[in-house]
Structure formats: C-alpha cells, structure tokens
Amino acid sequence: xxxxxxELFSEEIPARMQGGAARDLERMAAERLKAAGLxxxxxxxxxxPRRLTLVVEGLPAAxxxxxxxxxxxxxxxxxxxxxxxxxxxxxxxxxxxxxxGVFFAVxxxxxxxxxxxxxxxxxxxxxxxxxxxxxxxxxxxLRWVRPLKRILxxxxxxxxxxxxxxxxxxxxxxxxxxxTFDATEGHxxxxxxxxxxxxxxxxxxxxxxxxxxxxxxxxxKLRILEGARxxxxxxxxxxxxxxxxxxxxxxxxxxxxxxxxxxxPAFLSLPPEVVRLSMKTHQKYxxxxxxxxxxxxxxxxxxxxxxxxxxxxxxxxxNSRVLSARLDDAxxxxxxxxxxxxxxxxKKLEGVTFHAKLGTLAERVERIAALAREIAPLxxxxxxxxxxxxxxxxxxxxxxxxxxxxxxxxxxxxxxxRAFGHPDAVADAVRDHYKPQGPADSVxxxxxxxxxxxxxxxxxxxxxxxIDEKPTGSKDPFALRRAxxxxxxxxxxxxxxxxxxxLATTAYDRVDEGTFQRHVAERRAAGGSFAAGRATVxxxxxxxxxxxxLLAFFADRLKVLLRDQGKRHDLVDAVFALxxxxxxxxxxxxxxxxxxxxxxxxxxxxxGYKRASNILRAEEKKGPVPTGEPAVREGALAQEVxxxxxxxxxxxEVGKALETEDFAEAMRQLSLLRAPVDAFFDKVMVxxxxxxxxxxxxxxxxxxxxxxxxxxxxxxxAG
Numbered sequence: 001x002x003x004x005x006x007e008l009f010s011e012e013i014p015a016r017m018q019g020g021a022a023r024d025l026e027r028m029a030a031e032r033l034k035a036a037g038l039x040x041x042x043x044x045x046x047x048x049p050r051r052l053t054l055v056v057e058g059l060p061a062a063x064x065x066x067x068x069x070x071x072x073x074x075x076x077x078x079x080x081x082x083x084x085x086x087x088x089x090x091x092x093x094x095x096x097x098x099x100x101g102v103f104f105a106v107x108x109x110x111x112x113x114x115x116x117x118x119x120x121x122x123x124x125x126x127x128x129x130x131x132x133x134x135x136x137x138x139x140x141x142l143r144w145v146r147p148l149k150r151i152l153x154x155x156x157x158x159x160x161x162x163x164x165x166x167x168x169x170x171x172x173x174x175x176x177x178x179x180t181f182d183a184t185e186g187h188x189x190x191x192x193x194x195x196x197x198x199x200x201x202x203x204x205x206x207x208x209x210x211x212x213x214x215x216x217x218x219x220x221k222l223r224i225l226e227g228a229r230x231x232x233x234x235x236x237x238x239x240x241x242x243x244x245x246x247x248x249x250x251x252x253x254x255x256x257x258x259x260x261x262x263x264x265p266a267f268l269s270l271p272p273e274v275v276r277l278s279m280k281t282h283q284k285y286x287x288x289x290x291x292x293x294x295x296x297x298x299x300x301x302x303x304x305x306x307x308x309x310x311x312x313x314x315x316x317x318x319n320s321r322v323l324s325a326r327l328d329d330a331x332x333x334x335x336x337x338x339x340x341x342x343x344x345x346x347k348k349l350e351g352v353t354f355h356a357k358l359g360t361l362a363e364r365v366e367r368i369a370a371l372a373r374e375i376a377p378l379x380x381x382x383x384x385x386x387x388x389x390x391x392x393x394x395x396x397x398x399x400x401x402x403x404x405x406x407x408x409x410x411x412x413x414x415x416x417x418r419a420f421g422h423p424d425a426v427a428d429a430v431r432d433h434y435k436p437q438g439p440a441d442s443v444x445x446x447x448x449x450x451x452x453x454x455x456x457x458x459x460x461x462x463x464x465x466x467i468d469e470k471p472t473g474s475k476d477p478f479a480l481r482r483a484x485x486x487x488x489x490x491x492x493x494x495x496x497x498x499x500x501x502x503l504a505t506t507a508y509d510r511v512d513e514g515t516f517q518r519h520v521a522e523r524r525a526a527g528g529s530f531a532a533g534r535a536t537v538x539x540x541x542x543x544x545x546x547x548x549x550l551l552a553f554f555a556d557r558l559k560v561l562l563r564d565q566g567k568r569h570d571l572v573d574a575v576f577a578l579x580x581x582x583x584x585x586x587x588x589x590x591x592x593x594x595x596x597x598x599x600x601x602x603x604x605x606x607x608g609y610k611r612a613s614n615i616l617r618a619e620e621k622k623g624p625v626p627t628g629e630p631a632v633r634e635g636a637l638a639q640e641v642x643x644x645x646x647x648x649x650x651x652x653e654v655g656k657a658l659e660t661e662d663f664a665e666a667m668r669q670l671s672l673l674r675a676p677v678d679a680f681f682d683k684v685m686v687x688x689x690x691x692x693x694x695x696x697x698x699x700x701x702x703x704x705x706x707x708x709x710x711x712x713x714x715x716x717x718a719g
Contacts (some may be wrong), residue, residue, distance in 0.1 A: 001041070001057075001058045001059060001060060001061075002059050002060075002061060002114065002155055002156035003055065003056065003057055003058075003059070003154075003155070003156065003157075003200055003201060004054070004055070004056040004059055004114075004118065004153075004154070004155050005053075005054070005055050005152065005153070005154040005155075005198070005200060005201050005204060006053070006054040006055075006122060006151070006152065006153050007051055007052070007053045007054075007150075007151070007152035007153075007184055007204070008051065008052045008053075008126065008144075008148060008151060009050060009051045009148070009149050009150040009151070009152070009184060009185070010050060010051070010144055010145065010146045010147060010148045010149055011050065011146035011147050011149065012049050012050060012146060013047070013048075013049060013050065013051075013052070013145050013146065013251075014145070014251075015049070015247075015248045015249070015250075015251025015252050016248070016251070017131065017132060017133075017145060018047035018048065018049075018217070018251045019047065019217075019247070019251075020132075021047050021052055021129075021131070021145075022045040022046060022047035022052065022217075023045075024129065024130055025045045025047075025052055025054055025125070025129075026043060026044075026045040026054075028124075028125045028128070028129070029043060029045075029054055029056065029121070029125065030043055032121040032124060032125065033056070033059075033121070036063060036112075036117050036121065037063045037064065037066070038059060038060065038063060038114060038117070039058075039059075039060065040056050040057065040058050040059050041057045041058025042056070042057040042058065043055075043056045043057075044056075046215050046216055046217070047217065047251075048213070048214075048215065048217065048220075048251070048254055049251060049252060049253065049254050050188075050254065051184075053204075053215065055201045059114055059155075060114060061113065061114055061156070062111045062112060062113045062114055063111040063112050063114065063117070064111050065108070065109065065110055065111045066107075066108065066109045066111070067106060067107070067108050067109075068106075068107045068108075068109075069104050069105070069106050069107075070089060070104065070105045070106075070107060071102065071104055072085040072089075072096065072102065072103035072104060072105055073085055073102075073103060074101055074102050074103070075098055075101050075102065075103060076101070082103070085103065085105070089105040089107060091105050091107075114155065115155050115156075115158075115160050118153065118155055118160045118162075119160060119162035122151070122153060122162070122164070123162070123164055126142070126144070126148070126164055127142070127143075129143075129144070131143070131144070131145045133145070135147070137166065141165065141166060142164065142165070142166040142177075148164075148166075148178055149178075150178065150181060150183075150184070150185075151164065151178050151179070151180045151181070152180070152181055152182065152183065152184050152198060152204075153180040153181075154182055154198065154199075154200065157199055157200055158182075159180055159181065159182045160180060161179075161180060162179075162180055163176070163177040163178065163179045163180070164177050164178045165177035166178060181195075182197060182198055182199075183195035183196055183197050183198060184196050184198060184204065184207075184208070185211075186207070186208060186210075186211020186212060186213050187211055187212035187213050187254055187255055187305075188254075189305075189306055190211070190212040190255060190306060190307065191211040191212060191213070192211060196208070196211060212254065212255040212307075213254045213255065214254060214255060214256075217250050217251065220250040220253070220254075220256055221246055221247075221250045223256055224246060224249060224250060224256045224258060224303055225239075225246065227256070227257065227258035228258040228286055228301045228303075230258075231258055231259065231260040231301065232260065232288055232299075232301065234260075235260060235299070236291070237260075237288050237289065237290065237291070237297050237299060238288070238289050238290075238291045239286055239288060239289075239301060240276070240286060240287040240288060240289050240296070242280065242286060242287075245280050245284065245286060248284060249284050249303045252284065252303070252305070253303055253304070253305035254305060255305060255306070255307070256303045256304075256305065257303065257304045257305070257306065257307050257308075257312070258286075258301050258302070258303050258304075259301065259302050259303075259304055259308075259311075259312035259315055259316050259319075260288070260299055260300075260301055260316065261285075261299060261300050261301070261302055261315075261316035261317075261319050261320045261323075262298060262299055262316070262320055263298050263299065263300060263320055263323055263324060263327070264298065264324060264327075265298040267298070267324075267327045267331065268295070268296055268298055270327065270330055270331060270334055271334075271411070271412070271415050272287075272295070272296050273408055273411050274330050274334070274401065274405065274408065274412075275287065275296055275327065275330075276296070277405050277407060277408060278323070278326045278327055278330055278405075279300055279323065281405070281407075282326050283300075283302070283319065283322060283323055283326065284302075284303070285300040285301060285302050285319070285323065286300065286301040286302075286303075287300060288300060288301060300319075300320075300323060302315065302316065302319045329404070330401070330404070330405075332400075333399075333400035333401040333403075333404055334401060336400050337399045337400050337401050337412075337416060338416070338419060340399070340400075341416075341420060342392045342395045342416070342417075342420065344398075345395040345396065345397075345398035345399060346362065346365070346391070346392070346395050346398075348398035349361040349362040349365065349394065349395065349397065349398055350362040352397070352398070355463070355464075355467070357467040358463045358464075358467065358511070361394055361397065364394070364459060364463075365390070365391060365393070365394050366510075367459050367463075367507075367510040367511065368390045368393065368394075368452070368455045368456055368459050369387045369390040369391045369455075370387075370510050371390075371454075371455035371458060371459060371506060371507055371510060372386040372387055372389070372390040372451045372452050372454075372455035373386055373387040373390075374506055375451045375454050375455055375498075375503070376447075376448075376451045378451075378496060378497070378498045379447045379450045379451050379454075379494060379496050380447040381447035381448045381450070381451045382448070385423070385425065385426055385448055386429075386448055386451040386452060386455075388422075388426060389422075389425075389426045389429040389430055389433075389448055389451075389452050390429075390433075390451075390452045390455055390456075392413065392417060392422070392426075392430055393410070393413060393429070393430045393433050393452055393456065394413075395413060395416075396409060396410070396412045396413035396416060396430075397409055399412060399413075399416070409434070410430065410431055410432065410433060410434045411431055413430040413431065414427045414428065414430045414431025414432075415427075415431075417430045417431075425446065425448045425449075426448065428444075428446055428448070428449055429446070429448045429449040429451075429452045429453075430452075432444040432446075432449045432453065433449060433452040433453045433456050434453070434456070435449075435453060435486075436485075436486050436489050436490070437482065437486070438482065439485070439564075443489050443490060443493045443494075444490075445493065445494055450490055450494050450496070453486070453490055454487060454490055454491075454496075454503075457483040457484075457486050457487045457490075458487060458503060458504065458507045459507055459510070459511070460478065460479075460480065460483045461480055461483050461484060461487070461504075461507075461550060461553075462504055462507035462508050462510075462511055462550065463507075463511050464478050464480055465480075465546065465549060465550055465553075466508060466511045466512070466546065470549075470553070480553075481557060484553055484554055484557040485557050485560070485561060487554070488554065488557055488558055488561060488583060489561070491583045491584065492583060492584060492587060495584055496584065497582060497584055497585075498582070499581050499582060500547075500550075500551055500554060500581040500582075500583065501543040501544075501547045501548075501551060501581045502543065502581075504543075504544065504546075504547035504550050504551070505543045505544040505547050508544040508546060508547065509544075551576075551581055554583075555572060555573070555576045558572055558583070558586070558587075559572045559573075562587070562590060567590060567591075567594055568594065568718075570716055570717050570718045571590045571593050571594055571597075571712070571717065572586075572590055573713075573716040574593065574712040574713045574714060574715075574716040574717050575589045575590050575593065575712050575713075577712075577713035577716055578709075578712065578713060585661060588661065588663050589663050589711070589712060591663075592663035592664050592666070592667050593663075593667065593711070593712050593717075595664070595667070596667035596670070596671065597717065599671065601671040601674040602667070602670075602671065604674050604678065605670060605671065605673060605674045605677060605708075606714055606717060608673075608674070608677040608678065608681065608704075609704070609705065609708055609714045609715075610714070610715075611681060612677075612701040612704050612705055613705055613714075613715055615686055615698075615701060616698065616701055616702060616705065619698060625698055625702065626695040626696075626698050626699050626702075627699060627702055628699055629699065629703070630644050630647075630696050630697070630699040630700040630703060631644075631696060632644055632645075633692070633693070633696060636693075636696075637683060637684050639676070639679040639680045639682070639683040639684050640680060640684050640696075640697065640700065642676045642679065642680075643673075643676040643677060643679070643680045643700060643704070644700060646672065646673055646676040647673065647676075647700070647703045647704055647707055649672075650669050650670060650672060650673050650707050651703075651707045651710075653665075653669040654666045654669050654670065654707060654710055654711065655710070657669060658710060658711070663711070666710075666711050667711065670707075670708060670711060673704070673707075673708075677704065680700075684697065686698065686701065
C-alpha cells in the first residue's frame with residue numbers, strides 16, 4: 001500500500017525541543033489521519049538539528065465511501081422540528097426514510113483520494129505546531145521554531161503539489177510560500193551541496209546517510225557513545241557517562257564525530273563537580289576519567305559535526321583554549337571564596353529576601369537551625385552539630401562559585417566546610433541537605449544529614465502553608481510536592497519514628513516567632529510600640545490546628561509514592577483515617593492491610609464489614625442505635641453466640657498485636673472473624689421483631705465495626 005513521506009526542513013532546531021517535536025508531529029499526524037478516516041500500518045517520526053520527518057506506511061489510495069443513518073423526529077412531530085432536521089442533513093422530505101413512525105436520514109459521502117487530503121493536513125500541522133518558542137518571517141503569517149526552508153512531500157512515490165503560504169510576495173506582488181518538492185539536502189558542510197532527489201523513505205534514509213546525515217537520534221547516540229569510548233580507550237582512558245548530555249549533543253550534530261581533547265592538569269585541583277559542570281553546561285563536553293585512580297583525567301571529549309582532515313587536532317586545540325578560559329574563571333571563584341568564609345556569607349544572607357512574607361534567608365537559616373536541633377535526637381544525631389551544620393548549610397548561596405554555578409549549591413558548601421575545618425559529618429550534612437530532590441535522587445542516611453535535610457524541607461512546607469501558598473492543580477511554584485515527598489522518603493528510608501503533627505507544630509512555632517519578631521521590628525522602626533505577646537493556639541492534642549492541612553498534603557504525596565510501588569491509594573486513606581501521623585507505622589499498616597485484602601478471608605471479611613456498616617447506617621437514620629457490649633442471651637442462635645465470642649477474642653488479640661506494631665498478626669486475628677461473620681449473616685436476621693434481640697444484634701455489628709476499625713477504616717477501602 002502507498003507510503004507518505006514528509007520532511008519539514010528548517011534552520012537549526014534547538015536540541016532540547018527535538019524530542020518533543022517528534023512526539024508532537026506523531027500525535028498531530030495520527031489525529032488528522034484518523035479524522036480523515038484514513039487507516040495505516042505504521043507511523044514513525046524523526047527529529048534532528050535541521051529536519052522533522054514523518055513516514056506513514058500502509059495508507060490507502062483513498063478514503064472509503066461512507067453511509068451514515070441519522071435518526072430524526074417522529075413522523076407526527078411539529079413541522080418546525082422536521083424543517084430543522086432537513087436543514088441539518090441537507091435533504092428533502094421525500095429523501096427521508098420512515099420506519100416505525102420515525103424519520104431517518106441516510107447520508108452518503110463519496111470517498112476522497114488520499115493525495116487530495118494531504119495538503120490540508122500538512123498545512124494544519126505546520127500552522128498549529130506547538131513549539132515552546134517560535135519565530136515569524138516574511139509578513140509574519142507563518143510561525144516555526146526557525147525559518148522553514150523546504151517541504152518534501154511524497155505519496156506513493158509522487159510529489160503531492162501544494163504551497164504553504166508564508167505571505168512573502170513575488171516580483172509581481174502575488175503572495176508566495178513554501179512549495180513542496182521531491183528533494184532534500186545533506187550535511188551543511190560535508191554533503192554534495194546539491195539537492196538530493198528522493199523516491200521513497202528507504203531511498204531518503206540511504207541518501208542522507210551517504211551525505212553525512214544520520215536521521216535517527218538513537219543511531220546518533222550510538223555513534224557518539226561508540227566513538228567517544230574508542231577515542232578514550234585509545235589513550236587508556238574511560239568516558240564519564242552522562243545520559244542528559246548525550247541526549248543534548250545528539251541533537252546538535254547530524255554527523256557526530258567525537259574528538260579527544262587535552263586540558264591543563266592543574267585544573268584538576270578544582271572540585272570535580274566544578275570541572276564537569278564547566279564542561280557540560282558551557283561547552284557540552286564529556287568528562288574523562290583515569291581507570292586506575294577513578295578520578296578525572298586532564299582530558300575531555302567534544303562532539304564535532306564534521307570529520308576533520310587532520311583528525312580533529314585543530315578542533316581539539318581550539319576547544320581546549322575555550323575550556324581553559326572557563327576553568328580559569330572557576331578557579332578564580334574558588335580561590336576568592338576560600339579567602340572569604342562562612343561569616344561573610346552569612347552576613348550577606350541578611351540582605352537576601354527568601355519571601356516577602358517569610359523574611360530573609362538569614363531568618364530562614366535561624367528557623368532551620370532551631371528545627372534541626374529538635375529533630376536531631378529523633379534520628380540519633382548530636383543536637384549541637386545539627387544546629388551548627390544547619391547554620392552554614394545555606395551560606396554557599398552567597399559564594400562566588402554558586403553565583404556562577406547555581407547547580408552546585410550544597411555541594412560547594414560541603415567543600416568549603418571541609419576547607420574551613422568543620423568535621424566531615426557536618427560537611428556531608430551541608431553537601432547533602434537538599435537531597436532527595438526528586439524520585440530518582442538518592443536518600444541520605446547519615447543521622448546529621450537527615451536532621452538538617454528534614455529541617456530544611458519542613459521549614460519550606462510549613463512556611464508556605466502558613467502564608468497560604470499551597471500548590472493548586474498542576475501549579476507548584478515553590479516545589480512543595482517535591483519537598484513533601486523528600487520528607488516522606490527521608491523518614492521511611494531511615495526508619496525515623498516521629499509524629500508529623502508534632503514536627504509541623506514545632507516548625508509553625510518557628511515561622512510564627514519569626515513573623516512576630518519582624519512585625520515588632522517594623523513597628524518600632526516606625527516609632528510605635530509593640531507590647532502585645534504572640535498568641536499560641538493549640539488543639540486538644542497540643543498540636544497546631546494548621547498542621548492538619550499539612551498532614552492531608554503528606555497523605556496525598558504518600559499515595560503517589562505507594563501507588564508507584566503498586567499499592568492501592570484507598571488503603572492509605574483507610575490508615576490515615578485513624579489519625580496516625582507516624583509515617584513508618586502508617587506504611588507498615590498499609591502493607592499489612594494490602595496483604596490481608598489480597599486473601600479470600602480479607603476480601604470476604606471486607607464484604608461483611610460493609611454489610612454491617614450499611615445496616616448500622618440505615619438504622620442510624622431512624623434514630624439512635626444501641627451501643628455497648630452485646631450479651632449472650634438465653635435462647636440466642638448459635639451463630640450469634642459464636643460471633644460474640646469471636647469478636648471479644650479478636651478485640652483482645654488485635655489489641656496485643658497493635659501494641660507491638662505486629663500488624664500482620666493483627667490482620668491474621670481479623671481473618672479469624674471471617675467464618676463467624678459469614679455464618680451470622682447467613683443464619684441470623686438482625687432486624688428481629690423482638691426488640692431485645694434486635695438491639696443486641698445491632699450492638700454486635702457495632703462491635704465488629706469497632707474491632708476492625710482499630711486496624712484501619714475499612715469504610716474507606718474500595719470493593
């Protein structure tokens with residue numbers, strides 16, 4: 001069946017946009033083919049530095065003829081209804097079909113040649129393409145990421161002739177545009193320089209490669225990796241893998257050619273992160289390591305877009321000079337920072353606003369330091385060291401190096417802490433206190449680091465919640481979801497036993513104290529007085545009432561984390577409903593509940609719980625429901641007595657298991673209720689005509705619900 005080949009050729013497409021452009025082209029083409037009624041066997045897109053390519057295999061030569069039956073008004077409907085239906089369908093009354101007293105319109109449409117549909121589809125794709133940034137040219141009627149130069153469009157081996165108007169006039173004043181051709185061009189420098197006449201996709205791909213253009217980004221990546229590893233291996237070196245950089249450079253060169261360059265070994269005295277970031281961010285170079293020492297080697301790999309006649313020597317030398325200039329700047333910042341120190345940086349933070357409603361960075365440091373001191377005993381860290389580490393954790397934000405390389409915040413603080421004689425544990429805490437910064441980031445486990453990291457994230461969360469800057473929808477400008485997930489991962493992976501509400505209350509106290517002191521200072525600076533004290537509001541548990549909102553936010557983030565691990569989100573709701581705020585205990589409950597509900601006993605007992613709850617809810621609507629302990633009454637049915645005894649035993653055993661946090665045992669004890677509950681509902685009528693019997697049985701169902709509710713709120717469980 002026919003093949004469609006489309007190439008949109010332009011000036012350079014930014015590497016960061018190419019992957020998204022390929023996906024958007026695939027989506028838009030598929031949507032328009034479907035809307036036109038065209039089926040196909042395969043649709044593939046490619047993106048590179050100067051071209052977007054679409055190939056669709058197995059298209060029909062034309063769309064099929066269509067016949068559609070549309071139901072209309074009844075035959076005895078008012079004339080206005082019939083007239084409206086005729087206008088809608090474009091038919092006359094005698095063309096309608098009457099069946100069972102209802103009019104039907106049979107609409108027939110002739111199939112269209114696929115080649116006739118392609119111009120409109122391509123024009124729509126080009127004009128509606130969702131580039132993150134785009135530009136206009138000619139009279140500005142057309143937008144593309146960079147000026148669009150040529151359109152190759154072949155269907156069944158023949159050019160589909162059309163023009164995408166760009167508003168540019170010809171010499172006669174007529175509006176022109178970009179016409180379609182059956183030709184493309186190869187590499188800007190290494191190609192023939194002549195148009196390449198194309199027959200089909202196989203010929204297109206072959207001719208491009210013979211003209212030094214690799215179409216598929218996966219092939220470009222492979223060429224870069226294999227070439228880079230080879231030039232390193234030839235010198236006894238090893239490449240430092242960097243997937244992000246590989247993705248980027250694969251979008252910069254149509255014929256990527258790795259070249260090994262040299263740099264001054266003296267630059268290796270800089271922190272390796274500085275060297276690698278200078279290479280990657282500014283120059284797009286790969287770092288190289290010495291396999292023997294596992295440290296960086298004084299070399300780099302640059303990916304050129306040409307095959308140089310001298311083997312790349314001149315290119316390597318030129319790139320080495322550029323890199324040296326960058327690293328000279330980095331060395332200057334490093335040397336100057338070592339002359340400055342934490343005290344000067346801390347003073348600078350007093351003049352840097354963190355948020356207008358939350359004060360300066362210096363005030364934030366004070367809050368984090370106080371929090372870290374209180375968290376330290378919970379994780380087995382020294383409170384004095386935790387406070388000391390927190391006080392210098394943000395100082396490197398005022399350093400020259402972090403000003404030049406913001407990505408190195410924390411990392412440089414760790415280096416400076418060691419350079420200025422702080423203990424290794426403190427330096428590590430400063431270095432890693434931002435972690436984890438995402439789901440793929442590692443979680444620190446050193447007690448001191450955990451204390452500072454938790455204090456940092458809790459202050460962020462509580463601060464922005466306190467000023468009502470919570471995430472809404474997909475918007476989260478202060479990365480609060482990431483901070484909450486970071487807290488959860490820190491707590492779970494270190495096994496920290498702490499009450500979130502208590503920690504949040506402490507954090508709220510710090511924020512409130514800072515706000516109060518700031519108001520006092522502002523009032524006094526204005527010449528007034530401020531004698532009133534700061535009011536403290538607590539609920540019956542001694543927690544700040546505002547902490548409840550934060551706990552619900554943590555519950556939502558925990559659902560996301562556990563869902564990614566294959567757990568059901570409704571189980572998190574069922575456990576959080578108990579009011580527990582110990583994350584470690586919550587997750588253990590969820591895991592035990594998940595395992596329990598996966599068994600037949602668990603599934604059937606859940607059904608029994610819901611049946612009991614439904615009966616109790618129905619009775620509660622009528623009036624007060626009897627509560628208390630059910631009695632073993634004379635003449636009671638055996639199944640009723642058996643359930644009374646089973647519930648009493650389960651209550652005792654579940655209580656023991658919960659005291660030792662043996663949730664698996666608690667679930668096992670609940671599973672023993674399955675048989676007596678089933679037998680009860682099979683043989684016993686709850687709404688007995690005898691009032692005493694009815695009351696006793698309602699008490700029994702209440703006890704079943706209460707005992708199960710000690711483990712989780714089963715009413716929150718779906719199923």
